[in-house]
Amino acid sequence: MWKKSSDRFEYLQTLVTEFQDTDIEEAKEQVLANLANFAYDPKNMEYLKQLQVTDLFLDMLTEENENFVEFGMGGLCNLSMDPECRDIILQNSGISLVTNCLSSQREETVLSAITTLMSLLTPLSRSEITHPSILHCMLRFSLSESPRLRNLAAVFLQDCCTEEQVAQAEQQMQGQQTAVGIPLPQD
Amino acid sequence: MAAPVGNSSGCWSVPEVYKHHEQRKVCISRPKYREGRKEKAVKVYTINLESRYVMVQGVPAIGVMTELIQLCALYGVVEEYRPLDEYPAEEFTEVYLVKFQKLTSARAAKRHMDEKSFYGGVLHVCYVPEYETVEDTRLKLQDRRRYVIRTAQNRAREKEKQERSNEDPTTSDTTTTTEMTIVEYDKTCDSDNTGEAQQTSYMSHYSSFPPLPLPPQEHNFYGHTNQQGNIQTEDKMGTLHNAIINTKQQLQKSTSFSQNSSDRDRGTEQRVTPNQASAVRFVPRTAHLENRKRKMAKEATEISLTDVSGKNEPLIGPKLPEPPKLDMEDVSLNTTVSLIRNTMKQVESVPDLKPLEKKIKPRRRI
Structure with a gap:
């Protein structure tokens, strides 16, 4: 079926067109998931870039439908390790959009967001990605009951931040903790 | 072959049931051109979901562990394995945890063993990244x-x-x-x-x-055999x-x-x-307006980002990742809990005040 690379491009283009033309939420979700899965294979990067799928995924992050957010974030997670896609995301103010997804209720969305942030790390973006508020968030994640979240947050803190940064963030968190010493049940 | 239950630490503790272990419903409403060879659910795979740890459910409880591991070994070196006795299983079946040496082997095993019959049962194979260190x-x-x-x-x-x-x-x-x-x-x-x-x-x-999951494509999984030869020295733990x-x-x-x-x-x-020019030509994207809006919003947030110090910065991830866990198993008790919690939240001036201590089990007090 994929004898020629142009076939693959046309197929992906059909997907993008369907996504834009259809008003059926379900179909949109399916196509979005499809595109996000295609983004897993680096061989498709070139086509997806041409079709501006990176922008499409970024658009999804502000949608109300949680499935859209999850699939879009998953697609970005898959794309963002490619240097050119990373630069596109960075140019389109991707960091703040992705950071917002850290607050999602869905674990998959949060995990994709953390991995994407790690991929977006460049000397230029470092200060924004290792902003104290994100570090605090990661420190909280590293106490989570979910092993996946805990591990990923640990990798972020160990690999993307300096020890001083983490220590400083921990100190700030401690200050907050002692304000009221009663541990509340987590809701 | 690796010995069951290894030296390792907490990753072999009591298993929990996670949502991604479930087999999702296959999607039947796809139009023809998007139908793959196999019926699949609507799901996005990322590297986070994948793992060299794999769980095999639905293994008939007739003492076929050796056969199962032999089957797994067809797809790559198995480092460790063990039955997950504590994991909820269907009647007369067992659940196994298998740790491959390579992610590619786990992927091949999942692709070839999932939903295949095995000694009269149907296997369900899924990644279990929560066992990773x-x-x-x-x-x-x-x-x-x-x-x-x-x-x-x-x-x-x-x-x-x-x-x-x-x-x-x-x-x-x-x-x-x-x-x-x-x-x-x-x-x-x-x-x-x-x-x-x-x-x-x-x-x-x-x-x-x-x-990974490209619908209409066949993959060949050769290369395991020479992987096996090469990498014995590598200790991935x-x-x-x-x-x-x-x-x-x-x-x-x-x-x-x-x-x-x-x-x-x-x-x-x-x-x-x-390239971009041509893309614009045949892909009319309506996202530009959205983009502009987003940029403006971002500028606004940037202003707020820059002028705050460490103390009262915008809080990211205010809803903590932990889903609601405390269940008093009684409606009125739950109401009371949430009432107290809300009051406490109002009392605190700090918006996010979460206990550092990790809750091991939901407390049950009556």
């Missing part, structure tokens, strides 16, 4: 990153070759830059891998790193010593990667622009 997770991400970057480099090189044959030979400038980046990349590779053997193991890994070295390398790498990309960007700039 921090080091496992790190290596998994590193492998994926290397693979993606390598593919990008190959692509750039191919393009360049094509262009060189098409155009005038004045592009020697760009060729030298790519060559330099390649050399640079190899250097980082060398510093990562201590031995020649490991280097080659990575190579074979790349070549057999197949794309990772010691503290390893971890320290890795963080340093990570830093090194990230800088050199970004150099690479900026180098390449210079090289590809001329090509990217026509």
